[in-house]
Amino acid sequence: MKIKITIALLLVVLGGTSFLSDAPPKLHYLKLTFPKDWPKPPKDIFATNPLTEEGFELGKKLFYDGRLSKDGNVPCASCHQQFASFSTYDHDFSHGFNNSFTRRNAPPIFNLAWMKELHWDGAINHIEVQPLAPLTAANEMAESIENVLRKLNADTAYKRMFKAAFGDATINSQHMLKALAQFTGSIISCNSKYDQVKKGTASFSMSEEQGYKIFKAKCNACHTEPLFTDNSFRNNGLDINLQLADKGRMGISNDPSDSLKFKVPSLRNLYLTAPYMHDGRMNTLQEVLQHYRNGINATQPTLDSLLKNRIAVSKKEEVDLLAFLYTLTDTEMVKNKRFAATATYKMHEGPH
Amino acid sequence: MRTLFICCFLCFACVDGIAQPAHKKTTPTKNGYVKITFKNTINGQPVVLNDSVYTNPFRETYRIKKLKYYISNFQFSLVSIKKIVPVKRCFLINQADDSSLSITLEVPATRYDEMGFLLGVDSVLNTSGAQTGALDPLNDMFWTWHSGYIMQKLEGTSPQSNIVNNKFEYHIGGYEGESSVLQTIWLNHAISVEKGKTTSIIINADIGKYWNAAYPVKISETPVCSTPGALAKKLAGNFSTVFSIADVIQ
Numbered sequence: 001m002k003i004k005i006t007i008a009l010l011l012v013v014l015g016g017t018s019f020l021s022d023a024p025p026k027l028h029y030l031k032l033t034f035p036k037d038w039p040k041p042p043k044d045i046f047a048t049n050p051l052t053e054e055g056f057e058l059g060k061k062l063f064y065d066g067r068l069s070k071d072g073n074v075p076c077a078s079c080h081q082q083f084a085s086f087s088t089y090d091h092d093f094s095h096g097f098n099n100s101f102t103r104r105n106a107p108p109i110f111n112l113a114w115m116k117e118l119h120w121d122g123a124i125n126h127i128e129v130q131p132l133a134p135l136t137a138a139n140e141m142a143e144s145i146e147n148v149l150r151k152l153n154a155d156t157a158y159k160r161m162f163k164a165a166f167g168d169a170t171i172n173s174q175h176m177l178k179a180l181a182q183f184t185g186s187i188i189s190c191n192s193k194y195d196q197v198k199k200g201t202a203s204f205s206m207s208e209e210q211g212y213k214i215f216k217a218k219c220n221a222c223h224t225e226p227l228f229t230d231n232s233f234r235n236n237g238l239d240i241n242l243q244l245a246d247k248g249r250m251g252i253s254n255d256p257s258d259s260l261k262f263k264v265p266s267l268r269n270l271y272l273t274a275p276y277m278h279d280g281r282m283n284t285l286q287e288v289l290q291h292y293r294n295g296i297n298a299t300q301p302t303l304d305s306l307l308k309n310r311i312a313v314s315k316k317e318e319v320d321l322l323a324f325l326y327t328l329t330d331t332e333m334v335k336n337k338r339f340a341a342t343a344t345y346k347m348h349e350g351p352h
Numbered sequence: 353m354r355t356l357f358i359c360c361f362l363c364f365a366c367v368d369g370i371a372q373p374a375h376k377k378t379t380p381t382k383n384g385y386v387k388i389t390f391k392n393t394i395n396g397q398p399v400v401l402n403d404s405v406y407t408n409p410f411r412e413t414y415r416i417k418k419l420k421y422y423i424s425n426f427q428f429s430l431v432s433i434k435k436i437v438p439v440k441r442c443f444l445i446n447q448a449d450d451s452s453l454s455i456t457l458e459v460p461a462t463r464y465d466e467m468g469f470l471l472g473v474d475s476v477l478n479t480s481g482a483q484t485g486a487l488d489p490l491n492d493m494f495w496t497w498h499s500g501y502i503m504q505k506l507e508g509t510s511p512q513s514n515i516v517n518n519k520f521e522y523h524i525g526g527y528e529g530e531s532s533v534l535q536t537i538w539l540n541h542a543i544s545v546e547k548g549k550t551t552s553i554i555i556n557a558d559i560g561k562y563w564n565a566a567y568p569v570k571i572s573e574t575p576v577c578s579t580p581g582a583l584a585k586k587l588a589g590n591f592s593t594v595f596s597i598a599d600v601i602q
Binding site: 124137178 | 479480481488489490497499579580581582
């Protein structure tokens with residue numbers, strides 16, 4: 001009897017308290033997983049934004065929702081297409097609002113947790129504030145934050161999802177940005193053939209193995225394993241496009257020694273992200289290798305010291321190197337339904 | 353049975369710990385309050401947006417449309433015992449919003465010799481992702497294309513401006529290394545705070561000083577600043593000279 005009373009009391013206490021404190025609905029916490037031998041991210045991007053199933057799903061819905069743009073046609077996903085490793089397939093520049101073009105090639109989205117800065121010039125200092133740039137840029141989504149919040153707050157489905165993820169049905173910019181970060185920050189590429197070889201569940205062909213050796217000798221200094229980038233800013237000796245007059249990192253740092261420096265892109269999913277370079281000027285990997293072989297403009301004072309003598313890659317080596325680079329294609333990530341638009345809110349196809 | 357009772361008790365204790373904010377568990381505080389009011393003035397008169405026409409020391413006439421700036425990381429110092437009481441809060445002072453011009457802080461009751469505050473938003477808050485409240489990007493004080501807060505915004509028009517619509521626009525920011533515009537402003541004045549009571553501090557921000565402090569700002573020559581860098585630093589240096597304590601009322 002006493003036991004029963006105590007249990008009843010216990011239930012009243014627990015039930016009563018959760019009601020009084022208006023605790024948010026139960027959250028399903030997630031953990032960012034990546035191979036054990038990878039370096040730790042420089043900072044925990046989810047330290048003040050605990051990753052949950054609810055936040056992730058909400059972020060995904062936002063990512064594929066055209067209403068984040070002025071005319072409804074330019075969701076995040078219009079420039080970041082999953083089948084192209086979340087870059088824009090076959091476009092040097094992406095299409096923005098009202099038949100405009102972006103000024104740079106849309107970078108793919110994966111392994112963002114390891115990037116201290118985002119964008120080609122490192123203009124963005126935190127994953128959570130990144131969406132503010134495309135959202136408000138006149139040649140991208142061209143919308144104001146006020147309008148986006150107004151549209152979202154008018155949608156009861158969103159209000160329910162924000163309540164579930166953040167305990168607050170009134171949608172504000174902070175929660176919207178944190179949800180988007182939960183989605184984009186969760187996209188990890190770590191299951192290419194290369195990764196499987198590292199795990200011991202696959203093996204390289206002779207040509208891939210040979211290519212791997214060439215890669216380690218000639219590419220790994222900047223495109224460092226296992227992320228295949230050191231996320232630094234370097235000038236790789238491209239002639240400046242005078243129409244764009246894009247000085248890269250210098251535009252952010254105001255430091256002339258940063259002139260023409262751009263972020264070293266990851267080589268993961270390289271076969272899905274053509275065209276190449278910050279302005280998408282090269283259509284094929286053969287062109288890229290030709291550039292490093294003898295296209296580098298060595299007169300530029302900020303040219304990276306590792307490229308002063310160019311990179312000698314023979315035609316025979318090129319075949320093997322390309323075979324190796326193909327093993328960096330992560331089909332699982334690109335086809336993962338978890339990252340795909342779900343049928344109920346299939347994205348509005350943007351203008352392509 | 354006893355175990356169950358202990359369990360039950362622990363649950364109570366636990367729930368109590370969650371439900372109660374930490375500070376309520378401490379003994380009654382010996383704190384008081386300071387209410388700081390920012391009076392933005394020119395020639396001793398409150399700044400009137402849009403309508404008033406002002407003249408700077410270079411005989412350039414101008415109207416002000418926007419005047420906004422961040423104030424954060426307050427410090428109250430007791431010089432005799434070399435103690436500083438920090439108050440980590442951040443506010444946006446906006447001349448267009450009367451309710452933003454007064455802020456209230458809780459501090460230990462004592463007699464302070466001077467107060468300080470950071471003019472701007474510190475580097476930690478600049479790099480900590482999406483914020484809310486005073487730091488919500490909706491306040492139009494965040495550079496979306498180059499992450500970071502605009503620390504001070506002064507916008508208006510002047511016939512002497514040679515750019516579109518005779519505008520001038522000073523967006524002053526930068527929190528990193530060489531380009532940091534952050535400065536702590538110290539204002540020397542006795543400030544007595546009594547337990548449970550509020551002391552009012554009136555800060556005069558003489559915006560007229562902005563144009564000709566260490567760096568002369570002629571609208572005809574420099575109508576715009578919109579990036580961190582050398583110019584922003586000079587303008588921030590000017591801005592830092594405008595503050596003084598006009599009165600402390602107990």
